[in-house]
Amino acid sequence: MTFIKSIFRHSKSSFEELVEADQERLYKIAYAYVKNEQDALDIVQDAIVKGIKSFHKLNDSQYFRTWMTRILINTAIDFLRKKKEVVYLEPDWLDSGMNLENKSITKMDFTAVFDQLKPEQKSILLLRYYEGYTVPEIAKIMNKREGTVKSQLYRTLNQIKVKLGNGGDSYGEYSSRCK
Amino acid sequence: MGNIHRDVNKLMDGVSVPTSRLNHTVNYALEEGKRQKRRSFHNKHRFFASIASIFVLAIATLLFTTYEQKNASLSVEDSIFATSPYGNVGLKRMVEEGRVTDLSLVAEDNGVMVTLKEGYFDNNQLVFSYSMEMSEDFYEKTLDKDFIMSVEYFTDGVHLGGHSTSSGHPQGLIRNGILTVPYNVEKIQSNSEIGLDIEEINGVEGNWSFHFQLEKEEEFIHMTENLEFEDGMGNVFTVQSVKLSPSKLDINLWSKLVPRDDYDELSRFNLAVLVKKGNELFFEPVLRRSSNSNNAYDLMKLRGSLREEVEVARGYDAYDYQIIPYIATYNGEKIMDDSPGIGYVFESIVVPLEKGAVLDLETPIKVLDIFDQGNNTVVRYEMEEVVPVFPVILEHGLTLDMDNERGEYLPISFTVHNDYVEVKYPKLDEIRRGKLELHMYDAAFQTFPNLDIRLNLK
Numbered sequence: 001m002t003f004i005k006s007i008f009r010h011s012k013s014s015f016e017e018l019v020e021a022d023q024e025r026l027y028k029i030a031y032a033y034v035k036n037e038q039d040a041l042d043i044v045q046d047a048i049v050k051g052i053k054s055f056h057k058l059n060d061s062q063y064f065r066t067w068m069t070r071i072l073i074n075t076a077i078d079f080l081r082k083k084k085e086v087v088y089l090e091p092d093w094l095d096s097g098m099n100l101e102n103k104s105i106t107k108m109d110f111t112a113v114f115d116q117l118k119p120e121q122k123s124i125l126l127l128r129y130y131e132g133y134t135v136p137e138i139a140k141i142m143n144k145r146e147g148t149v150k151s152q153l154y155r156t157l158n159q160i161k162v163k164l165g166n167g168g169d170s171y172g173e174y175s176s177r178c179k
Numbered sequence: 180m181g182n183i184h185r186d187v188n189k190l191m192d193g194v195s196v197p198t199s200r201l202n203h204t205v206n207y208a209l210e211e212g213k214r215q216k217r218r219s220f221h222n223k224h225r226f227f228a229s230i231a232s233i234f235v236l237a238i239a240t241l242l243f244t245t246y247e248q249k250n251a252s253l254s255v256e257d258s259i260f261a262t263s264p265y266g267n268v269g270l271k272r273m274v275e276e277g278r279v280t281d282l283s284l285v286a287e288d289n290g291v292m293v294t295l296k297e298g299y300f301d302n303n304q305l306v307f308s309y310s311m312e313m314s315e316d317f318y319e320k321t322l323d324k325d326f327i328m329s330v331e332y333f334t335d336g337v338h339l340g341g342h343s344t345s346s347g348h349p350q351g352l353i354r355n356g357i358l359t360v361p362y363n364v365e366k367i368q369s370n371s372e373i374g375l376d377i378e379e380i381n382g383v384e385g386n387w388s389f390h391f392q393l394e395k396e397e398e399f400i401h402m403t404e405n406l407e408f409e410d411g412m413g414n415v416f417t418v419q420s421v422k423l424s425p426s427k428l429d430i431n432l433w434s435k436l437v438p439r440d441d442y443d444e445l446s447r448f449n450l451a452v453l454v455k456k457g458n459e460l461f462f463e464p465v466l467r468r469s470s471n472s473n474n475a476y477d478l479m480k481l482r483g484s485l486r487e488e489v490e491v492a493r494g495y496d497a498y499d500y501q502i503i504p505y506i507a508t509y510n511g512e513k514i515m516d517d518s519p520g521i522g523y524v525f526e527s528i529v530v531p532l533e534k535g536a537v538l539d540l541e542t543p544i545k546v547l548d549i550f551d552q553g554n555n556t557v558v559r560y561e562m563e564e565v566v567p568v569f570p571v572i573l574e575h576g577l578t579l580d581m582d583n584e585r586g587e588y589l590p591i592s593f594t595v596h597n598d599y600v601e602v603k604y605p606k607l608d609e610i611r612r613g614k615l616e617l618h619m620y621d622a623a624f625q626t627f628p629n630l631d632i633r634l635n636l637k
Contacts, residue, residue, distance in 0.1 A: 016209055023205050028194040037197055044201070045208040052212030054319055110186040111193075118576045129187035147522045150514055154524050155578065157183065 015055045018064045019048055026072050029126060033076040033119055047075040069131065070141045077119045113163045121156040124149060253281050253297065259308035260297055265357045267466055268494030269426040270306065273299055278425065280393055282307070286377075288385035290314050293377060295389045301396035301424035305360040305367065307375065311352060321352045321381045328381075332360055333374030334367050341378075352381060369395035396425045400498075400636050410629035413437040416504060419486075423498070423636050428452075428463070428491040430634075434504065435484040439625075445523060446478040446508040450489060451567035454497040459603075460567070461592040463500070466490045478506065498637035503567050506625040525620045527579055532558075532572055532615040541623040544570065547599050555591065555603040558617075565595055566624040569602045570617035579618050588615075 019026075023044070030043040051071050058067055114122065120142070127138045135153070139146040253274055255261045260270040260279060273279050274297075284295040290313055297308040331341040342361050358375075367373075370392045377387035400423040409415045419431040436448065450468070453460040470487040491500075511525040530536040530546075538544040548559040560569070571579060572588035588604040607615060 019205060019209070023201055024196050024198075027196055027201050028191050031194045032191065037200070041197075041200060041204045045204050045211075048205060048208035049212040052209060057316075057319060111190055114187075114190060125183075125187055126191075129184045130191050150522060151524045152578070155527075160183070 014061060015052050018061060019051070019068070022065065022068060026068065029069070029072055029130075030076055032114075032122060032126060033080060035115060039079065043072065043076045043079050046079070047072040050075065066133075066137070066141060069127070073123050073127075073141070077123070080119055110160070110164065113160050116163075117156065117159070121152065121159075124153050124156060128153060253277075253279055258297060259310065259355050259357065260299065260306070263308070263355055263357060265353070266308075267492040268464060269492035270299060270357075272494055272496070273426050278396060282389075282391055284389045284391060286387040286389060288387055289383050290317055291380055291383065291385065291387070293380075293387040295375065295391075298391070298393045299426065300364070300367075300369070300393040301426055302365050302399040302401075303422055303424035303427040303429055305364040305373075305393075307358045308356070309358060310355045311380070312354075313352075317383070318352060318354075326353050326381060327379065328356075328358075328377060329379040330358060331374075331376045331378060332362070333376070334371045336372065336374070339367075343379075365399075367395070369393075369397075398425050399423070402636065406632075406634070408630050408632045410627045412627075412629070414627055414630070416502075416630065416632055418502075418632070418634065421634060421636065423493075426493055427466075428493055428500070430489040430491065430502075431486070432489055432502075433484060433486045436478070436506075438478070441508065442478040442506070443508060444513055445511055445525070446506055448478060448485070449505055449507055449568075451503040451505070452489075452491045453501040453503065453567065454495045455499055455501060456495075456497070459592050459594045460501065461495055461497075462567070462590060463494055464492050466492050498635065500634040500636070502632040502634070504627055504630070504632070505566055505568070507568070507620075507622040508625070510621040525622070528619050528621045529616050532612075532617050536617065538570060538617060538619055540619065540621060544619075546617070551606060552603070554606050556588070556605070556607045558602050558604065559599045560602060561599050564624070564626070565600055566626055567593070568619070568622075568624065569593060569600075570619045572604055572607070572615050573618050574611055575614040575616055579620060 026044050026047065027040055030047075031037070031040040034040050034043065047068070051068055058064060114125070117125070123142060124138060127133045127141060128135075133141065135149050136146055138144075139149045142149065144152075255271065255274055258266075258271075258274040258279065260266045261274045270279070278299065280298045280300075282295050282298045286293050286295075292312045294310045294312075295307055296310055299306050327343055329341065329343045332339040339360070340362055344356075344358065373391055373393060375389045378384060380387075400421070402421040403419075406418040407415065408417070413435075414437055415433075415435040417433040419433055421431075422429040432450075434448070450465060452463045452465055454463055455461075467490045468487050469490075470485055509523075509525040511523055514522040514524060528538050528540060530538055532546070532549065534546055534548060536546045542563050545561040546558060547561050548557075550557055558570075558572075569590045571590070573579070574587075577587065588607060591603045591605065593603070594601045
């Protein structure tokens, strides 16, 4: 029992330090999915509980950030699924912009457009542009093929570009950046 | 890049952090995690004790099951063949018709318990389904790895060969999967003693060994005469041989396509395999196409002919097949990357599922009507040229390039009328109806109108 306690003490200490140093970032990512303080805190809490239970499997703490981000994102997506509040896009999104037969688009700001993305699209954008991961790294974090990540990133940026109207012109540079 | 990077960072920087509540939450989570971890440790010991008990039971079970197949019929709901994404409609039909054997053989080693659940054997394929149980620890260690399972096969004590299955991308263990013997199984006799040894599961060596007998389905139609079809324009399709078993149709096809100037690197040579019942044509899925040419489906490089084996699942008990070759030239782009290399992104066209919606392809497709008919939902399309490629119905938010386990409705069959084409889909879920869309990759299609490739195998 003493031996077990010492393992816990060691894990707890390292994990605690790493989490405390990273907690604000984790909260912000969680908030980006749910736009609600309490829900974001719940997600952070669940992710930390999951993290501490499997922290001993993380061989090198330099990968903590990537590892914890993955846990957090999966927790956030699970949370949304369970709450069945996944409104990927509001009906007016379709009516105003995405219908190819109606290309008259009301210009929106980036925050509003981001909020209307579905969770996986948010994940890809956050990982690529907030966290700065490469496409292969994102593929690994999200457990997807690189081609799928590229394709989804491409579509997401195109959606944003369409929705932002003129403001999105620069997003057209996506393909060269994504190579 | 600057703008999106700036916008995302601005968005995230703008999130205000409730520091006090966050500190409290983090502290609570650390305590709770610690508590659950302790509990999990004790449960793990109980789990291994249970595994040991099951193993003892399994030995007893094996003694009785090794040479005695269970005749109890499998239900579709319980069948891995019928429900796994790695299964297909041919195997599903075999389950429905009671032609799959319930093996339920168990072997345990190194903390992994493998159950060989189902077996199916005909002259085109010998397949098994398995399930695995293991400690959560073992499972979680595999999550970042490709799934690899090494298997050796024996018949009547003679080594048939071995192979490693791989998922090809990190997804952890496939706990409910299907093993296909990758050798010609024509010569294996019905009720031979079959040995199946799993030697490695994701880097963990062990000995999961099974021995049993399987009755082989007798039906087998093997046609070897050449059937040549040409369209008078130089395009030639020759069916060189056909092997039909209850679950699968294998076709050896030789194709010679006349190069055209409008082919580009996004042009693809596709095949639709159809079964005709009255005027209705039902899709049979092409499981795999294998060729010995590196440039098999790159029409820019394919300057001669293509010889390939086409494997088709038999979802229907039918013997008249129609094969429709077509070229799809997609709108999209080629993406170069260091890893995994060249990729392609095809553009999709998406419209709401409603009357009057138009999919604006080179040859537009218009929705004339949508209605339910028995267990199906029927969509009537107006289209100038009938190509056996129809929109897929997807729940809003899903895309064609995702693995859509739910919320996806694929075309089942179609009937050509004078002014429209009627396409049957699985009946749409009432709850989802308001948020369904029609999706299609944006492409120009070229068919071979003077070709009528038909196989009558009875």
